[in-house]
Amino acid sequence: MGNTCCFLCGCVDQASVGVVERWGRFERLAPPGFHFFNCLAGQCLAGVLSTRIHSLDVRIETKTKDNVFVQLVCSIQYRIVKENADDAFYELANPREQIQAYVFDVVRAIVPRMALDELFEQKGEVAIAVLEELEKVMGAYGYCIEHILMVDIIPDDTVRRAMNxxxxxxxxxxxxxxxxxxxxxxxxxxxxxxxxxxxxxxxxxxxxxxxxxxxxxxxxxxxxxKVTGTSAKEVMDLIMITQYFDTIKDLGNSSKNTTVFIPHGPGHVRDIGDQIRNGLMEASCAQIDQQ
Structure with missing residues (x-):
């Protein structure tokens, strides 16, 4: 788009389409290539439109259902339809502002019905709603909406810290x-x-x-x-005394010597023997009772 020009010849670049007018009125579209124009007949190249895909990033601030203010960054990819390039040339003076206004309108109508967690989970649905609305509106002006991406959702700093x-x-x-x-x-x-x-x-x-x-x-x-004339009690006393002296010997030969006070004497040895003998007898009786 631009000011009206009048040349004898002109060139339209690749991925572009030219708008040709006769006496200020639209006549036809000029495909890419070299073209001659009859200036005497009122023909001129009014403007050239690019058919490449353009990208528009829109930042929208709105609030969610749970009253959290967020900023959404929406990226819109759009292009001009070659067959309807004349509508795009004559109908809209600033298509970017038009697209931005519709994005604001749709997003601010949908997002307040969602909680913050739902918005993160369903951001694709928001993009689809914006795409449907833009296709319906911008298609009448010769524009095709290729893709819409919700690039980022930015809550308030305090909300992000609380979420973390x-x-x-x-x-x-x-x-x-x-x-x-x-x-x-x-x-x-x-x-x-x-x-x-x-x-x-x-x-x-x-x-x-x-x-x-x-x-x-x-x-x-x-x-x-083997030894006749000895009773079991005498043999038991002898064994107990022998074990008693062996114990004292082991205590003396121990590497970790410790002072131990042990009552020593014939009477004490007899008491120890009686105690051991009684213990053995009780153990034997308990074993017989179990059998």
Whole structure:
């Protein structure tokens, strides 16, 4: 578009279309190439329109259903239809302002019916609504809307910070849950291991005591058969005294010497022997009762 020109010849570039007038009235469209014009007959090249795709970025500020002000950046790709280039040349003086006005109107009619989260999820639907409205309106003026993209949705800074804090709090809460579950599993496993260790320790102590009891019983019986005139009690006392002195010897030979006060004397040795003998007898009775 532009001022009226009058030449004897003219050239229309590729991806463009020329508008030819006769005595100020539209006559025809000139395709790309070299053209002659009869100036004496009133022919002239009134203007040249590009048929390439143009891009227009529109920034719209509006608010959502939950009263959050946002800025939307909408990118519109449009071009002139070659067959209707005369309508585009004569009908609209500023097509960019016309497109921008319709985008404002449609977006500000749709977005206030959506919450902020819905807007992020359904921005494609907003673009489709704008596309349908522009195709219907701009098609009558010789323009074709190729694509409409919602390039960006920019909430207010305070809203963005709040959204980030909410997301961070949710993630921290989820992390706390997982951490608690992990600690619970660890405590349960530790308790199970401790119970198993105590059970196995008890089994070991029981087997140790049973082995000691069996060994003492065999020693007493063997000694009684080989040495005539001895009673089981005398043999038991001898074994207990021998083990008593072995214990004292082991304490003295230990690498980690510690002062230990042990009552020592014939009477105390007799008391220790009576205690051990009574314990063995009680263990034997308990084993007989279980059988």
């Amino acid at each position: 804090e909410i997301n961070a709090a949710q993630r921290l809460q989820l992390a706390s849950v997982y951490k608690g579950e992990a600690e619970k599993v660890l405590l349960v496993k530790r308790a199970e291991a401790d119970a198993e260790a105590k059970y196995l320790g008890g089994v070991g102590v029981a087997r140790q005591r049973q082995a000691i009891t069996d060994g003492l019983r065999e020693n007493i019986l063997e000694f009684s058969h």
